[in-house]
Amino acid sequence: MQIAIVLFDGFTALDAIGPYEVLKRLPSTTLHFVAERRKIIHTSDGLVAMAVTETLADVPRPDVVVMPGGPATRELMSNEALIEWVRRAHESSAWTTSVCTGSLILAKAGVLSGLEATGHWMWLEPLREAGANPSSKRVIVQGKVITSAGVSSGIDMALALAARISGEDVAKAIQLAIEYDPEPPFDCGSPEKAGTEIVELCRRRAAAAKPKVPFDPDRFAREWAEQWNRRDVDAVLSHFASNVRFTSPRAKELMGHATVDGIEELGAYFRKGAPLLGTMRFVVDETIWDAARRTLTIIYDRHRDGGIQRACEIMRFDSQGLVREADALYGA
């Protein structure tokens, strides 16, 4: 039995990992984390980076589809390739399931037409607009379609699914193996139970959460070059962490040592070096982004006085998106 859990940039980690932790324990099943391309997938906060195990094309007819949700679900609804994959996979699946806003994708693929379905409580109205009959139940089974409520509900959904696939005893043994004997500290896990004040607080917090744009290496490199070209040292410095370590052959000349430690010393070095650039302009040639190592390589040309010097900077980003380590390579 092939189980495909869909990943996409901006997914909610627990939406996928909750069902995974249950379904991986089923006998005689093979589990895949699928996405359009074999790459590293990031949550919208950039903190969880997970690897795709198979492409959608590699697993066209899974027995079980698990569609997680997440902050990027809205944009994902216009991803024709994924929607088409879900539509086709559902034709031959034994079970088609969703967690959280993943139900919006199922709805978009036509899986939920005329069916009662659930999803995150904040997204039930969009679910109606997408063609389902929304309900605030935690897990809803409609024929071979199972939808579940927000984030953590994927665990309940997967256990219900496990019982249907391998029988109640196996599902019970799995529930015991992951010790799913929840004791939430408060009785506020649904809007009805939480009461108006907590619902409002939750909505305000969601509204205030800064939408995180996925890191765009090309845009970063372009900005960085433009900031250097207008000699805006403060703008350049804003990309670096306070505990940055910067290595450059030029630092050796200007500061007496090739390695510059900390944002203050880096500022001093940049301010010393900027006037010496003269008419030099940076033109980005290529960027290489290694998501797993959060490392950006910028290959660029330094144009001056009709001559061009090829150069390279390698920058390693910390979890806050700031450059923690950098190496400038000018060929001295």
Next chain:
Amino acid sequence: MQIAIVLFDGFTALDAIGPYEVLKRLPSTTLHFVAERRKIIHTSDGLVAMAVTETLADVPRPDVVVMPGGPATRELMSNEALIEWVRRAHESSAWTTSVCTGSLILAKAGVLSGLEATGHWMWLEPLREAGANPSSKRVIVQGKVITSAGVSSGIDMALALAARISGEDVAKAIQLAIEYDPEPPFDCGSPEKAGTEIVELCRRRAAAAKPKVPFDPDRFAREWAEQWNRRDVDAVLSHFASNVRFTSPRAKELMGHATVDGIEELGAYFRKGAPLLGTMRFVVDETIWDAARRTLTIIYDRHRDGGIQRACEIMRFDSQGLVREADALYGA
């Protein structure tokens, strides 16, 4: 406030992702997934591959330590560098916490000496041996130390912690945001509730679970070369998936097309090619393993009649650990 969630090869994904999904929603906090080295960390089934965001050395004094557990916890107890990091981090932490068998690591670091503590129900006796006073409660707060039971309990633990860090209203809003209103399908999440039969089934299933050895690229390459050197085509074939796609300049000569599709055609090709190797011996020179892309590059020498030909095979593994795509490069 710095929060460090420790990762290690063979961790249980939900142990880490449950607390992450809660704690990332706290105001004014920075969350890191830390490990000894910046690399891709795998669960023991090889399916979840997560990126480390900072090294242990990068975050020596986090305000909150979260130590997940997993199948590899036992081996991890002899990792002196990690144990020392936990010991030191605990000296200045505001909270030191664990999920599942992560409590064994806290115990090993001396954090639990004389304290009541919990962990996965199957691992309470080893927890006692490690110096803690085990108890089967779900979440245990002892001063600044919080331990929690198996796998899914990290969600309860993190919500209890969130309330202590940012107040009950914020914790309630987070619980509502992840819609943690659990409805486990069975009342069997602890051994007391599950009853003897399910406990026994769970134990049998755990005992039968084949311990997964982390993929060792050097060993694989060595075995592969030895299998070729003794012309054991069946042994070589055993590494390939049924739907393998193999490309080789030699296939062009022998089969009429450079790309061989499927294990049967690959077997035919290998059987045709093996006798033509004559006295050739393969000697592995170097292996490059890209864990994120599950791709192994084997650089090797083909020794024959006193001459050496340099060659390379690039193999992409599927989620079952079988080669799905391979490219042989002999320089034709």
